[in-house]
Structures are given as structure tokens and as C-alpha cells.
Amino acid sequence: MNDAFEEFGVLIANETKKIDQFDLTMQQDLILAYIAKHLNVTANEIAHSFGITKSAVSQVLSKLEQNKMIVRAVNPQNKRESFISLGENGEKYVSLLQELDIKLIKNYYSKVNLDDLTHMTRTMEKINEVIKEENETTQKKGTLHRE
The missing domain is CATH 1.20.5 (Single alpha-helices involved in coiled-coils or other helix-helix interfaces)
Incomplete structure (x- = not known):
């Protein structure tokens, strides 16, 4: 099964070139996808969902924020907490992922x-x-x- 997943990755590598330009680590990609699916998520929620420390999440979020992949907004109910959402580049990234999904469905999955x-x-x-x-x-x- 692992071999099949690896081969799939190799075969669609050409399709993913636009996404590769963002140069995200796997952890950054996973956290960004989580943020895209959860409105007004917090670092604590991300840490809990991924089973990692808040410190580890903060490091990833700082890098994503530097690259305009996310933005933080202070929670008006709790000033020590921030809500995290997609930034300008994060929106572009997610849009490219959606385009890739559509292309994979149209070109490959629909033929299975x-x-x-x-x-x-x-x-x-x-x-x-x-x-x-x-x-x-x-x-x-x-x-x-x-x-």
C-alpha cells in the first residue's frame, strides 16, 4: 500500500508543481489544511487535534504568518487568545489545492x-x-x- 501511495505521488508530481512553489513542510501543509476547514480556530485547538505541544504549533504558525499564509485576530472574549484564519497566500494555496482536486477527479478518478x-x-x-x-x-x- 505504501508503494502505491509513493507511486501515486510520483505520477501526479507534474500536477502539483503550482503547489510546490509555496515550499511548505508536511506539518505546515497539514496545519494550513486544518485552518482552512475550521473557522476561527485557536492554537490550542490545533495542538489538541494534532497531539503536539502549543509551542510546536506556535513555531509553525509564526512561519506561516511570516509568509502571509495565515492571519491572527485577537479573540474579543479572551484577549490572550487569537483566532487563526487563512491569509492572502493561504487563500491562494487552498484555491490551488481545490483546482488540483478538480483536475484529479476529472482526469483520473472519474475513469475508475x-x-x-x-x-x-x-x-x-x-x-x-x-x-x-x-x-x-x-x-x-x-x-x-x-x-
Whole structure:
């Protein structure tokens, strides 16, 4: 399965060149995608969702903010907290991702049997659930050991 994912990445490399110009790390990309999907998200929410420290999130957010990928706005209810949303370049990045999705659907996914795509999607969802459960178990064990 890993080999198939790697080959997929190689095969669509030409399609992703516009996105590559943003030179994001995988963690920056994942956090940016999370911000795009969640309105008025906070650094604490990102840290919790990714299972990483707020300090690690802050480092990534600082870099994204420097590159105008995100903007921060002070939470009027809690001045010590900021809401994070897409900045000018973040909007461009997400727009390019959406264009890529449409192109992949039109040029490739639409040529694969719908049942096969549905099965693949369900399988990935099941794998994601197993990973989430494993991460939750690991986090709980870590909490128990610290107490």
C-alpha cells in the first residue's frame, strides 16, 4: 500500500508543481489544511487535534504568518487568545489545492469504477480510525504515567 501511495505521488508530481512553489513542510501543509476547514480556530485547538505541544504549533504558525499564509485576530472574549484564519497566500494555496482536486477527479478518478473508489475510501477511513484509536490509547497511557 505504501508503494502505491509513493507511486501515486510520483505520477501526479507534474500536477502539483503550482503547489510546490509555496515550499511548505508536511506539518505546515497539514496545519494550513486544518485552518482552512475550521473557522476561527485557536492554537490550542490545533495542538489538541494534532497531539503536539502549543509551542510546536506556535513555531509553525509564526512561519506561516511570516509568509502571509495565515492571519491572527485577537479573540474579543479572551484577549490572550487569537483566532487563526487563512491569509492572502493561504487563500491562494487552498484555491490551488481545490483546482488540483478538480483536475484529479476529472482526469483520473472519474475513469475508475465508482465501487472501487468507494471501497478505497472506506478502507482509508477504517485505517484512519485505527490510527486515531491507537493515538488516543497512547495519549491516555502517557497521561497515566505522568500522574
